[in-house]
Amino acid sequence: MDKNLEILISIDNLETYMDDLNDQKYIDKIQELGMTIDTKALASLEKTRSDLLDELTPNLKREYLRLKKYYQNSPIPRAIVPIRFERGEGFCFGCSSKIPAEVFQRVKKYHTIERCENCGRFIFWPPLP
Numbered sequence: 755m756d757k758n759l760e761i762l763i764s765i766d767n768l769e770t771y772m773d774d775l776n777d778q779k780y781i782d783k784i785q786e787l788g789m790t791i792d793t794k795a796l797a798s799l800e801k802t803r804s805d806l807l808d809e810l811t812p813n814l815k816r817e818y819l820r821l822k823k824y825y826q827n828s829p830i831p832r833a834i835v836p837i838r839f840e841r842g843e844g845f846c847f848g849c850s851s852k853i854p855a856e857v858f859q860r861v862k863k864y865h866t867i868e869r870c871e872n873c874g875r876f877i878f879w880p881p882l883p
């Protein structure tokens with residue numbers, strides 16, 4: 755798998771987790787269970803995220819941050835999304851557009867960095883190794 759793609763996926767996972775930790779409903783639920791959120795842990799996640807971003811090529815980092823910002827208030831606030839598989843075809847999880855067959859095959863086989871033609875998000879094929 756492309757090293758940059760691995761990093762993008764790691765950043766996405768981290769951000770999803772960090773969003774939970776910043777979500778008041780999630781925090782309330784945790785506290786109901788008698789646990790607390792460690793704010794120091796959140797700071798260390800933020801540090802890891804910024805280190806990972808710096809490992810990307812400058813172009814990819816810029817694109818990722820631009821997409822993240824652009825989609826931050828959309829129903830799928832992510833810059834990289836998995837491909838959804840349905841009836842033999844691949845669809846973007848972000849905007850539901852069909853992924854052209856040749857692009858889908860390439861992502862599936864080589865895990866190259868590709869983007870949805872419609873929404874521009876980076877796409878990847880699960881399951882991950």
Ligand SMILES: [Zn+2]
Pocket residue numbers: 846847848849850851870871872873874875
């Ligand atoms: Zn899309």
